[in-house]
Amino acid sequence: MSRSIEMLALFFLCGLIIAAGNTVGYKAAFADSLAGVLIIAAIASAGFLIAKLPGFKKLPMIFWVSVVAIFVSTPLFPWASELLAATKNIRFLAVCTPILAYAGLAVGKDLEMFKKISWRIVPVALAVFAGTFLFATLIAQATLRWEGVIP
Numbered sequence: 001m002s003r004s005i006e007m008l009a010l011f012f013l014c015g016l017i018i019a020a021g022n023t024v025g026y027k028a029a030f031a032d033s034l035a036g037v038l039i040i041a042a043i044a045s046a047g048f049l050i051a052k053l054p055g056f057k058k059l060p061m062i063f064w065v066s067v068v069a070i071f072v073s074t075p076l077f078p079w080a081s082e083l084l085a086a087t088k089n090i091r092f093l094a095v096c097t098p099i100l101a102y103a104g105l106a107v108g109k110d111l112e113m114f115k116k117i118s119w120r121i122v123p124v125a126l127a128v129f130a131g132t133f134l135f136a137t138l139i140a141q142a143t144l145r146w147e148g149v150i151p
Contacts, residue, residue: 004048004049004052007048008045008048011041011044011045011048012038012041014041014098014099014102015034015037015038015040015041016034016037017097017098018033018037018040018090018094018095018097018098019033019034019036019037020033021094021097021098022036022037022089022090022091022094025091025093025094026089026091026094028089028090028091032086032089033089033090033094035086036086036087036088036089036090037090039083039086039087040087040090040095043065043068043069043072044065046064046065046068047061047062047064047065047066047067047068047069048061048064048065050064050067050068051063051064051065
């Protein structure tokens with residue numbers, strides 16, 4: 001149980017960092033940023049708690065967070081327009097900053113593992129990056145052509 005409380009506290013701590021980054025980097029009002037980020041943190045917390053329920057553990061937490069986020073942003077949810085209005089000013093890069101900082105710390109913690117992998121990680125990473133870029137480009141091209149945005 002203490003691990004769950006720790007994770008929920010981390011969601012809200014990251015929320016404060018995101019709100020501060022959104023305020024400093026994008027000149028948004030801190031109160032508006034904090035309101036939007038608290039909603040995002042509440043959605044993440046709800047998905048996290050659902051993932052901990054018996055019978056729901058088979059699917060990853062990101063699935064449940066996505067389901068909750070999709071549900072609260074659809075017109076089926078009574079307060080969807082208010083939630084969307086509160087979160088629309090949160091910039092993506094403000095959200096990425098604490099997440100990437102945490103990822104960097106996590107990688108630094110496993111430095112010995114990376115030393116064992118050595119140079120073999122480089123071609124794998126390049127293949128993953130190239131494949132992701134190429135397929136994202138193909139999907140975007142097909143979608144934009146289908147929509148008639150590009151000829």
